[in-house]
Amino acid sequence: MxxxxxxxxxxxxxxxxxxxxxxxxxxxxxxxxxxxxxxxxGLTLPQFNILRILRGQHPLPATVALLIDRMLDKTSNASRIVDRLEEKQLVTRTVCPANRRAVDIRITATGLDLLSRIEQDGVIDVSGLRRLSTAEVQQLNALLDKIRTEE
Amino acid sequence: MxxxxxxxxxxxxxxxxxxxxxxxxxxxxxxxxxxxxxxxxGLTLPQFNILRILRGQHPLPATVALLIDRMLDKTSNASRIVDRLEEKQLVTRTVCPANRRAVDIRITATGLDLLSRIEQDGVIDVSGLRRLSTAEVQQLNALLDKIRTEE
DNA sequence: CAACATTAAATGTATGTACATAAATTTGCA
DNA sequence: TGCAAATTTATGTACATACATTTAATGTTG
Structure with a gap:
């Protein structure tokens, strides 16, 4: 339409x-x-995205700062999204031993299981852009990058 | 970048x-x-967008249903955005005489003034897509419309 | 080393989003 | 007419966004 x-x-x-x-x-x-x-x-989109970043780090931990760095929405409040994931026992939070200001965040086995279940069900792999050919997507990417060009 | x-x-x-x-x-x-x-x-983006819709109707009133119909985000809660605008006295709410279920929402003189001030300051007219030529924007529009094509 | 600045995360507050439900009114039809 | 269904808006709840402030730990420097 x-x-x-x-x-x-x-x-x-x-x-x-x-x-x-x-x-x-x-x-x-x-x-x-x-x-x-x-x-x-039982996941929101931001929660899912953070879970995926954590799986990318696994078995290494991530800090809140790393999550923000990799998130699409830099101004969103990673701390509170992690709160929700922790309540659901999909991640753990421990004080980082090397720097006690930082917090080590890790995905749990439950979290990993949930991600694979979602993937097995084919939820992610159905691209929202499947109507476009590869050439069209390349065109789109070029246009979008151009929009964000600074002076 | x-x-x-x-x-x-x-x-x-x-x-x-x-x-x-x-x-x-x-x-x-x-x-x-x-x-x-x-x-x-002192305006958020949704508040600004609703003010503009109301100006488009002025001096006729709009109902909440009309606002939702014209909003980009159909699931947002127009009622509560109007709450904020009413608190700031940028709009008025009166029960619609012809249909007492509906509510007539009108932009006030203060609201109209605010919009013209924003426009005079050139805030709106600087397009976010100014990096693109007209041909490129047309390309973009075609690609976006194609993305949203249903089966 | 003490004082101050910096860093990392959490918290507070206002607003918006998403969706379910409620309340009031109107409509339609038996 | 009377009553169920539909319509219109408002409200409740959970979560996210945007941004300012706070708390704690670490770095830095005189």
């Missing part, structure tokens, strides 16, 4: 405004689809 | 996964820029 119809706005100021709105709307569309897919497993 | 460097992930599973992450990341980047621009005026 064209963006004009999705939000019932027939006319945009210009193609750039329409592109901006389309971009934000499409990203939201993708994220809602993903969030819905993870819901049966 | 390339998305690989933004989130310090050197390798993606495939171009599609990279595109997905790039899309979500870039939309967040755009929204954070916008939110920062509106902050000096």
């Amino acid at each position: 064209r963006i004009e119809d999705e939000i019932k706005q027939p006319i945009f100021r210009d193609e750039h405004q329409k592109g901006h709105i389309n971009l934000v709307y499409t990203a939201g569309w993708l994220q809602l689809r993903q969030a819905t897919a993870f819901k049966p497993y | 390339r998305i690989e460097d933004e989130i310090k992930q050197p390798i993606f599973r495939d171009e599609h996964q990279k595109g997905h992450i790039n899309l979500v990341y870039t939309a967040g980047w755009l929204q954070l820029r916008q939110a920062t621009a509106f902050k000096p005026y």
Whole structure:
């Protein structure tokens, strides 16, 4: 469906405004689809993303700072997302012995199991961008990188 | 900056996964820029968007249902965003006489003034997509619409 | 070494998102 | 008419986002 119809706005100021709105709307569309897919497993999207970063580190621990560094949303509060994962016993938190200010965060066996179950069920591998060919995705990546070019 | 460097992930599973992450990341980047621009005026991005819809209706009222219909994020809670705008006296709420279930929401003179001040300051007209040519934005719009194609 | 700055994480507060449910009103139809 | 269904908004709860502040540990420097 064209963006004009999705939000019932027939006319945009210009193609750039329409592109901006389309971009934000499409990203939201993708994220809602993903969030819905993870819901049966009791995970939100940020929780899932942090679990995956932790699996990437496993068996080494990650600190909160490392999680923020790798997260898409730098301003989100990794500390509290880890709270939720800890309550569900999907991760552990221990004071880092080498630097007692830092906290070592590790994925548990339960957490690893949950991730593999999600993957076995094929939840992740269905790409939200499957309508696009590889060439089209490359085009998209180039355009997006260009948008974020600083002066 | 390339998305690989933004989130310090050197390798993606495939171009599609990279595109997905790039899309979500870039939309967040755009929204954070916008939110920062509106902050000096005491408005959040959703609040600003609702104010603009109300101005589009002015002097006719809008209902909550109409706001939801035109919002990018259909699941957000328009009622509570209107709460904030009402507290700031930028909008009024009155029971709709023709249908007492509905609520007539109107932008106030203060609200209209605020919007024109924001526009005079040139906050909105600086497009987040100014790095792209018109042809590139058209390409982008076509790709985004294709992503959201249903089976 | 003591004082001060820096770093790492947690906490506080306001707002927004996602979804379920409630309350009031209107509509439709037996 | 009367009553169930549908409509419209508001409210409740859990979680996330955005940003400021606090707490504790570590570094730095006179």
